[in-house]
Amino acid sequence: MSHAELGRVVMVVPTYNEATNLEWIVRRLRAAHPSVEVLVVDDGSPDGTGAIADAIAAEDPAVSVLHRERKEGLGAAYLHGFRVALEAGYDVIGEMDADGSHQPEQLHRLLDALADADLVIGSRWVPGGSVVNWPITRTALSRGGNLYVRLLLGVGVHDATAGYRLFRRTALEKIDLTSVRSTGYVFQTDLVWRTLQAGLRVREVPIEFVERVRGDSKMSGAVAAESLRKITAWGLHERRKQLSRALHRRTR
Template sequence: MSGSDQSVVGQQGAGALVVVPTFNERENLPLITERLFTSLGDVHLLIVDDSSPDGTGEVADALAADDAADRIHVLHRTAKDGLGKAYLAGFAWGLDRDYRVIVEMDADGSHAPEQLHRLLAAINDGADLVIGSRYVPGGALVNWPKRRELLSKGANTYARIALGVKVNDITAGYRAFRREVLETIGLDRVESAGYCFQIDLAWRTLQNGFTIREVPITFTERAIGESKMDGGVIAESFINVARWGVQGRLAKLRR
């Protein structure tokens, strides 16, 4: 299944909502916001803050109040229950407001807003889900610890083999979805988070007959703050991916 309507978003991002979850990102948030609107002036930004104790939510409110073009929106959540839940809340907010394309982007600067046009161009070219990939020709890693790189590449290799898919960077978090994908894939049943959340949504996208395209991006290690990745998220990913792979192969046998 591939989107049939071309030019879903305008050249400057009109019709697209960028969802940025935050937890203790008060220093990074103004920087990534400025870079985003310098790159694509017509996109809208939804900041989903999980009650950051460092005041990130207040910074987000100030950015929204100062934006005369009304492009910045803030969703305050009362619980910190994972990246996946924050994105799901952001997706629901965007779908309720009829955005044609919804984008995932990190607040820490690891996803370059200057490269967002690559994802949106691939959407306009007919893709249903576009992944900003570190592991296709032209993709790159900057200042990432070798341990994290090996973990990431290992997780992607494991997911490709277990699920039988051909996505090089299925754990990547820089993505653009057509709204039809998010309306179809059963977001109300998604319980996973972190690495696993990204794999889960890509797997559901493929299982529902949509197309995935990867475009190269440069992933840069955050300069401010600390990563939120932990061992529990990694263990969750390992178990769930194995289960999905078995379920997928059994479904093929039944057909």
């Protein structure tokens, strides 16, 4: 189906040391969806990723590059990219990894679902979703982490940590990006939570997530632990608010 009614679409692709992957994934994206533009946000990669991005952009006017001086975390890179995309007037602003784990050939699933949503998530953990080349321990960690998010925050999203997603610009404007302080991977859960708190529509569509075959993953035990601590703090804060509201209703 045509996605012209969605307006201008850009995928924000953060990079840090993705020299072996960037051109490959951008070429795939532009071939699969010629009308979708690309904004590469490079965090000062020492392996030359930024120069590769510039070379791609020099050949393709639908590709632009945002150079940041240093690595400050995934969330910080996305926030910068979102601000630039909003200022440029894009109607739909997306996220995807540069390592090939998010397949550009499946982007149409997210675009289709955005017809009646404010945020669409490409989910590994809904019926039809899957992961390729993950050890059972990482699968268990991701499934368990997302179950924890659902139970603690009381949300119905099955893959709140996913990084393949599309936002309507109106959604990003409503959740107030200037107040977001998450800079690491917990940024993904933070924005889902904020979107739901704002009363906006979130949909999940199944994707096949493919573990990277080139380069090094940025995920680590320390990163996962940081995310867990922040989500726990949010959840406890929300439970206290719910309890306070319940007590207030009972005492009126």
